[in-house]
Amino acid sequence: MNAPLIRGLAPLALWLSLSAHAAPPQAWPAPIQALEAQGYEVLSSFPGPSGLTGYAALYLGRPQAVYLTPDGRQAIVGNVTDARGDKWKPELLDRQFGAALWRQLESSHWIADGKDGAPRVVYTFTDPNCPYCRQLWRDARPWVQAGKVQIRHILVGLLAEDSPAKAAALLAAPDPAAALARHEAGDSVRPLAKPPAAVGAKLAVNQRLMERFGVFATPASFYRDAQGRLQKIQGAPAAAALQQLLGPR
Incomplete structure (x- = not known):
């Protein structure tokens, strides 16, 4: 969506x-x-x-x-x-529970898009065959290239029969960040025919986390607002929502 x-x-x-x-x-x-x-x-x-x-x-x-x-x-x-x-x-409770959920996102298996140490971090559930995930990746280029945001893509395989094999190929790549960038730029990754068991286990962890967060479609992005509360944006956001997600341009 x-x-x-x-x-x-x-x-x-x-x-x-x-x-x-x-x-x-x-x-x-x-x-x-x-x-x-x-x-x-x-x-x-x-x-x-x-x-x-x-x-x-x-x-x-x-x-x-x-x-x-x-x-x-x-x-x-x-x-x-x-x-x-x-x-x-209520306010303390929101912040503290959000912190607990944020730690779960941190412990998932993700591919970083953007420099380490960026002032803003966003987690997004990404399917390799999702056109709106690709749109979000493209729309985020100004923020990522300016070093303002690091987007951490939590790979899942939902949309097509070869989605799990493509997600596995990205996670198993020698340079996952470069592989993801090529894929989202249009050079589609080839499905991994026989993913290693360790990679399959990582995808299973990500899938369970997605279900735990009540997410059933990609992209689904999570960020912390100025008050430290965990917020969610479903889908590829329009301009105003994109700035809420990624911060000032």
């Missing part, structure tokens, strides 16, 4: 403290494990208000707060509000 969809990842009634860490799935209390069985992916735990224990989770790709009662017997899904109806620490 080429019409941009811009949205922040919804305000979150949860807090990930800087010291919070994910525990092994078997360590979660029984009510939390029951939610996992229903499709929740629990990322970490944190101290909540009034003796509650909070859990940062994803459900259908969307951030979700879960709270465990002090007796450990009940799990409550949703926001915590005070006597005025205000959500508990």
Whole structure:
């Protein structure tokens, strides 16, 4: 799709403290494990208000707060509000959860387009056969060539039968950045007939991450706004949205 969809990842009634860490799935209390069985992916735990224990989770790709009662017997899904109806620490929660999701993007298998140390980093899910991914690559040239942005392409294979083999060829290339640049400039990469197992595993990780983020089409781009909140643009953005994604030209 080429019409941009811009949205922040919804305000979150949860807090990930800087010291919070994910525990092994078997360590979660029984009510939390029951939610996992229903499709929740629990990322970490944190101290909540009034003796509650909070859990940062994803459900259908969307951030979700879960709270465990002090007796450990009940799990409550949703926001915590005070006597005025205000959500508990919403701005801090947005930033902290966005940081946790950003770390997941950082740990994916991507190809960099642009110089290291660029002041702005964008992650985008890219299919080698996606025409709108190619359009985004071309539209971003002024920012990338000026050293203002590094776009990190998370390769997936969705659109065509040979998409996985082409994505594998790019990841396995001796110089993946150069191979991606040639491909997006019009010199289409040849599918890799027998991708190494390690490359196939990288593509599988990227595919799972895409599903975790609730993304079902490419390109889907993620960036952090001036307040540090994680934002998403779906598709190849028009001029105004492109500047939101890449920053001032």
